[in-house]
Amino acid sequence: MSSVLVVGAGLGGVRTAQTLRRLGHRGPVTLLGAEPSLPYDRPPLSKAGLAGERPPVWLATSPELSAAGIVLHTGVTVLSLSPTTVTTSSGSFSYDQLVIATGAEPRRLPVPQPPHGVHVLRTLADATRLRQVLAAGSRLVVVGAGVLGCEVAATARSLGVEVTLVEADTAPMRRLLGAGLGERLAAVHRAQGVDVRCGSGVTAIRGDSAVTGVELADGTVVPADNVVVAIGAVPRTDWLRDSGLTLADGVVCDESLRAAPNVWAVGDVCRWTGTDGVSRRSEHWTNAGNQAEAVAAAIVSGRPTPYESVPWMWSDQYHLKITCLGDPADGDDVRVTPLDDGDRLKAVFSRAGIVSAVAGFSAGGAVLRLRGALGKPLTEVAA
Ligand SMILES: Cc1cc2nc3c(=O)[nH]c(=O)nc-3n(C[C@H](O)[C@H](O)[C@H](O)COP(=O)(O)OP(=O)(O)OC[C@H]3O[C@@H](n4cnc5c(N)ncnc54)[C@H](O)[C@@H]3O)c2cc1C
Structure with a gap:
């Protein structure tokens, strides 16, 4: 034994x-x-x-x-x-x-920063500390618009916090969802009152003992009471x-x-x-x-076998549950189908005409139904 x-x-x-x-x-x-x-x-x-x-x-x-x-x-x-x-x-x-x-x-931000008001989020203790400072009307800068940063921005907005979401890349969650869906997601955050700033690097977090603002690469300073660093x-x-x-x-x-x-x-x-x-x-x-x-x-x-599984992730932001099956980053083409007049959509990613991933905004059922399409020609899915 x-x-x-x-x-x-x-x-x-x-x-x-x-x-x-x-x-x-x-x-x-x-x-x-x-x-x-x-x-x-x-x-x-x-x-x-x-x-x-x-x-x-x-x-x-x-x-x-x-x-x-x-x-x-x-x-x-x-x-x-x-x-x-x-x-x-x-x-x-x-x-x-x-x-x-x-x-x-959490990866730390390698820039000067004051001892108080800069947060990361990985543990229950981190979440408890962060919850205590997310007061309605306070100003929060979230650095990094990956899954975690986007979710923190959405939750903070639901608490009445003024949120600025700063991202070095061209769109939120671009590495995961691609540029097209990333830009749609940016629009969702903006409609909820988030100041989304893409293509912006952070050069310093200002403040002597506590945070007063975040300095961006172009010299702009975004005023802040708290900062969440969510850069991976x-x-x-x-x-x-x-x-x-x-x-x-x-x-x-x-x-x-x-x-x-x-x-x-x-x-x-x-x-x-x-x-x-x-x-x-x-x-x-x-x-x-x-x-x-x-x-x-x-x-x-006692018999190791190769691990095989199709990547699956979800993220909850506002009214949306974002789901993703497969790896959109492998794709060279994406077909987006709106599912209503709002933000619901499904997206089929393909590489050289072969379906490589499926994603949805509040379309979990549609995404799962397309599971069998992975690895098949895109033309069969469209039919
Ligand atoms: C805030 C947050 C939200 C998330 N939301 C989603 C989501 O919506 N969808 C999704 O798909 N994924 C999400 N994830 C990711 C998902 O939670 C992780 O992929 C998952 O927790 C990984 O599990 P793990 O066991 O590998 O690592 P962990 O959950 O990080 O557990 C590792 C444990 O090991 C302990 N440990 C580390 N070093 C040592 C040591 N030397 N000695 C003893 N113990 C040690 C740590 O303290 C920790 O408790 C989220 C992650 C976070 C942080």
């Missing part, structure tokens, strides 16, 4: 432990998490959780973990890894199989520096998510080679859960 040690108690880590038990793993399962709380779900932290409309969504309660025979140690930071043990802030833990699920941390995340691999594992913007794994014969990685921290030979890393909820289930199945069966 081999022992499995899971480092990181977020979605990927918890789902790995739960799936091991569901599939009948009988050996010890131990979960180590740096955060002090029970494991919780991150997506609400930028949506209803940030708006104060719902309490934390726990991924597992203590009784559920005990009943499953999963030993959780919270507030334990893993510091280093050797071939059979990890060293932590609270002693050493040995393992037969190790699953790395340490996620990612960096995989948490610092503790693996001397482990001998290959690190390159994530833990480098093979097709079956294996980094070494008895070491696996799942979720935001995992960089794996797909069956198409392309190396990728994903920062989406569905991927973390799917990878966790794949690794647990491989450990239980």
